[in-house]
Amino acid sequence: MMNKQYHDELEGLLSESADDLRMYPSDRVWRNINKELHGDKQWPALNFGAVFTGALVLAALLFFQPDKDLFTIKPLTAAQQKTAPAARAAAFKVAGRQIEPAYENTHQAIIHAPHAMATSDNSEPASLVDTSNLMDANTTAAASTVESANVINQTGIPQSDVALTTAEEWQPLSLSTLTAGESIVTGSSINSISPKEERNETPGIFPELTTAQNSPVLAAALQKMAAKKGRWSVQYYATPSFSYRLLSEEKSQLANMLTPATSITLGSMVQHRPKTGVEAGVSFAYRITENLKVKVGLQANYRRYAIEAYNTTTRQPAVLMMDQGQRVDTLMMMTDVSTVATGMPIEMSNQLMQLSAPIGFELSMADFKNARFVVAASIQPTYNIGQQSWLISADYRNYVKQPSLLRKWNINTGIEAFMQFNGKKGISWQVGPQIRYQLLPGAVRSYPVREHLIDYGVKIGVSKTL
Amino acid sequence: MCFFAVLQQIRAKNVYISVVDQQLHMTEELLIAGCIDNNPLAQRELYNRYSPKMLAVCYRFAHSREDAEDMLQEGFIKIFSQIHTFQFKGAFEGWIRRIVVHTCINVLKRNKKFNDALDIDHAMEAQSRDNIPSILQAKQVVECIRILPTGYRTVLNLYAIEGFSHKEIGEMLDIGESTSRSQYTRAKAMLEQMLVKRNILDKPTLQPDAIIAFS
Numbered sequence: 001m002m003n004k005q006y007h008d009e010l011e012g013l014l015s016e017s018a019d020d021l022r023m024y025p026s027d028r029v030w031r032n033i034n035k036e037l038h039g040d041k042q043w044p045a046l047n048f049g050a051v052f053t054g055a056l057v058l059a060a061l062l063f064f065q066p067d068k069d070l071f072t073i074k075p076l077t078a079a080q081q082k083t084a085p086a087a088r089a090a091a092f093k094v095a096g097r098q099i100e101p102a103y104e105n106t107h108q109a110i111i112h113a114p115h116a117m118a119t120s121d122n123s124e125p126a127s128l129v130d131t132s133n134l135m136d137a138n139t140t141a142a143a144s145t146v147e148s149a150n151v152i153n154q155t156g157i158p159q160s161d162v163a164l165t166t167a168e169e170w171q172p173l174s175l176s177t178l179t180a181g182e183s184i185v186t187g188s189s190i191n192s193i194s195p196k197e198e199r200n201e202t203p204g205i206f207p208e209l210t211t212a213q214n215s216p217v218l219a220a221a222l223q224k225m226a227a228k229k230g231r232w233s234v235q236y237y238a239t240p241s242f243s244y245r246l247l248s249e250e251k252s253q254l255a256n257m258l259t260p261a262t263s264i265t266l267g268s269m270v271q272h273r274p275k276t277g278v279e280a281g282v283s284f285a286y287r288i289t290e291n292l293k294v295k296v297g298l299q300a301n302y303r304r305y306a307i308e309a310y311n312t313t314t315r316q317p318a319v320l321m322m323d324q325g326q327r328v329d330t331l332m333m334m335t336d337v338s339t340v341a342t343g344m345p346i347e348m349s350n351q352l353m354q355l356s357a358p359i360g361f362e363l364s365m366a367d368f369k370n371a372r373f374v375v376a377a378s379i380q381p382t383y384n385i386g387q388q389s390w391l392i393s394a395d396y397r398n399y400v401k402q403p404s405l406l407r408k409w410n411i412n413t414g415i416e417a418f419m420q421f422n423g424k425k426g427i428s429w430q431v432g433p434q435i436r437y438q439l440l441p442g443a444v445r446s447y448p449v450r451e452h453l454i455d456y457g458v459k460i461g462v463s464k465t466l
Numbered sequence: 467m468c469f470f471a472v473l474q475q476i477r478a479k480n481v482y483i484s485v486v487d488q489q490l491h492m493t494e495e496l497l498i499a500g501c502i503d504n505n506p507l508a509q510r511e512l513y514n515r516y517s518p519k520m521l522a523v524c525y526r527f528a529h530s531r532e533d534a535e536d537m538l539q540e541g542f543i544k545i546f547s548q549i550h551t552f553q554f555k556g557a558f559e560g561w562i563r564r565i566v567v568h569t570c571i572n573v574l575k576r577n578k579k580f581n582d583a584l585d586i587d588h589a590m591e592a593q594s595r596d597n598i599p600s601i602l603q604a605k606q607v608v609e610c611i612r613i614l615p616t617g618y619r620t621v622l623n624l625y626a627i628e629g630f631s632h633k634e635i636g637e638m639l640d641i642g643e644s645t646s647r648s649q650y651t652r653a654k655a656m657l658e659q660m661l662v663k664r665n666i667l668d669k670p671t672l673q674p675d676a677i678i679a680f681s
Contacts, residue, residue: 009667010654010657010658010661010667011626013607013661013666013667014607014611014622014626014627014657015626015627016604017603017604017606017607017608018522018523018526018604018607018608018611018623018627020604021522021525021604021605021608022518022519022521022522023518023521023522023525023531023534024517024518024521025517025518025521025535025538026535028535029517029535029538029539029542030510030513030517032539033509033513033539033542033543033546034506034509034510036543037504037506037509037543037546038504038506325514326514
C-alpha cells in the first residue's frame with residue numbers, strides 16, 4: 001500500500017511537469033485564427049498595389065477628360081443619322097434604278113454593284129455575292145470598305161457595258177463564281193488587279209459608292225462587324241529597364257534590444273547602384289469593350305543592382321538576426337565581404353532570373369488618327385528560378401549569402417503608359433514607360449531588412465489581332 | 467526620395483511604434499479591452515502570451531501535435547469570440563485555460579466515448595517501449611501521460627492537473643462519477659509504473675506500521 005505522501009508527490013509532479021511545459025504552435029494556427037476573425041487579409045501589399053493602380057488610372061482619366069461614355073461604342077450623331085438615309089439612297093441608286101439593299105448587311109449593299117456588272121455582261125441571272133471571303137482578305141473594317149469599293153472599280157468595265165435593267169432576279173453567287181466569270185475579271189482574281197489600275201480607273205458607274213466608303217454609316221457598321229471578329233490579340237514585348245531597390249527595416253522591440261546601440265543606420269552603410277535588366281514576354285489580350293482589354297501572359301525577367309563593398313583579407317563572422325516575434329534567432333556565417341573600407345573595393349550584384357505571369361488590363365485613354373494613348377496595369381505572380389542575393393548582417397558591417405532565407409515566390413505589380421501606333425494587317429506597335437514594383441520583400445518575413453525591387457523601363461511591343 | 471520608399475517608411479514606422487507601444491504598455495486589462503474591440507494587434511499579443519502554455523495543455527489531451535494545434539486553434543477562436551463575457555473575476559489565464567480544456571474535451575467527445583473498454587493492451591505495449599525522448603523531465607512526464615489510453619489520460623488530466631472533481635469530470639465526459647474514480651485510479655497506477663521505470667519517480671516505500679504488521 002502506497003502512502004499518502006507518495007500520492008501527493010505523484011500528483012505534484014504531474015501538475016508541476018504540466019505547468020512547466022511550453023510548446024510553440026506553428027504559424028498555421030495563428031493564420032487560421034486570424035483568418036477566422038478578420039477574413040483573409042494576408043496581402044496588404046496587394047491591396048496597396050490595387051489602390052495605387054486604381055488611383056493612377058482615375059487620375060489619368062481626369063487628366064485626359066475622355067468622353068462620358070468611355071466604355072461604350074459611340075452611337076451615331078444626329079447629323080450622321082440625318083445624312084445617312086440620303087447617302088444610302090444615293091449610293092445604291094444605279095442607272096436610274098433604285099436598289100434596296102438590306103441595310104444592316106453592308107456586305108451585300110456594297111457587292112450589289114459587281115454583281116450587277118457581272119449580270120450585265122453575261123446576261124446571266126443577277127446574283128448576290130457572298131462576300132465573306134472578301135472580308136477575310138481585309139483585316140480592318142476601314143480597309144474592308146475601301147477594298148470592297150475598289151472591287152467595283154477594278155473591274156474596269158465601261159459604264160456603257162453595264163445594263164442593270166437585265167438584272168431582274170438576285171441570287172446568291174459565291175466569290176469563286178464571281179472571280180471565275182470571264183466577263184468580270186478574265187483569268188484573274190479580284191486581288192490580282194494592280195494598284196495602278198485602281199488609281200487609273202475612273203470612278204465608273206458608281207461615283208457615289210466610292211465616296212460611300214467615307215460614309216459614317218458604313219464605317220460604323222463595318223467597324224462594329226470587325227469588332228466582333230478580332231477580340232483576341234497577341235503581343236510580344238521587351239522592356240529594357242533600370243532595376244533598383246527600396247530598403248527598410250522592421251525590427252521588433254526585442255530585436256532592437258539585442259542589437260548593439262549605435263548611430264549606424266542601414267542607409268548609411270549600404271552603397272547600391274541601379275543596373276540594367278530586361279523583361280521579355282508574350283501576352284494575350286481580350287478586348288471587352290472598345291477601350292478596355294484584359295490580358296494574361298508569361299514573362300521572363302532579369303533584374304539586378306550593384307553593391308559596392310570591400311573584400312577583407314581575412315574571413316570574419318557575420319550574424320544574421322531572424323526576428324520571430326517573441327524570440328530572435330541568430331545565424332552566424334563567415335564572410336570576406338564587408339561594407340566597411342577594410343580591403344580592396346569590389347562590386348557585386350544582386351540579381352534575379354524570374355518567371356512571372358502578368359494578369360492585367362489596358363485602358364485606352366485617347367484616340368488619334370493612327371494611334372492611341374493607353375494606360376495599363378498588371379499583377380504578376382512571380383517565381384524566382386535563379387537568384388544571387390547578398391544579405392546584410394545585423395550590424396550592417398558584412399554581406400553574406402544565404403539562399404535559404406530568400407523567397408522563391410513573390411508578387412509584382414506593373415503600371416505603364418504607352419502610345420500604340422496602328423500598322424497594316426492588324427499589327428500595332430507600342431512604346432512607353434513602365435514601372436514594376438515587387439510587393440513582397442526579397443527575403444523571408446523573419447529577416448528584418450525589407451528589400452523591394454523597383455524597375456523603371458521602356459516597354460516596346462508589337463501586337464497582332466488574331 | 468521615391469514615393470514608394472516614403473510610403474514604406476511611413477508604414478514601417480507606424481507598425482513599429484504601434485507594436486512597441488502595445489508591448490511596453492499593454493497591461494492585461496488593456497489587452498482584454500483591445501481584444502473586445504477586435505484589435506488584431508491585441509489579439510496577436512494575447513495569442514503570443516498564452517499560446518505556448520495552452521498548446522501544452524492541448525498536447526496532453528491530444529493524440530498528436532497536429533491534433534493539439536487544431537484544438538488550440540478552435541480554443542482561441544472561442545476565446546476571442548467570447549472574451550467580452552470575461553468579468554475580471556479570477557485569473558484571466560484560468561479563464562482561458564478553462565475554455566481551452568473544454569474545447570479539448572469537446573473535440574475528444576466527438577471522436578471517442580470515454581466509458582468504452584479502453585485499449586489497455588495498446589497502452590501496456592507502449593509502456594514497455596523506451597522511446598520517450600529524454601529532453602526534460604516535464605516533457606517526459608507529459609509524454610508518459612500521453613501514452614495512456616484516451617479515457618485514462620483525459621480523467622487524469624482533468625483530475626490531477628486541471629483540478630476538476632470526479633463529479634464535474636463525470637458531467638463533462640458523460641460518464642458516472644464512480645467510473646471517473648476508477649479510471650483515475652487505474653491511470654495513476656499505470657503512470658506510476660511508467661515513471662518508476664524511467665527513474666523519474668522513486669519506488670513507493672511501505673510505511674513503518676505496515677512493516678510491523680507484516681512481521
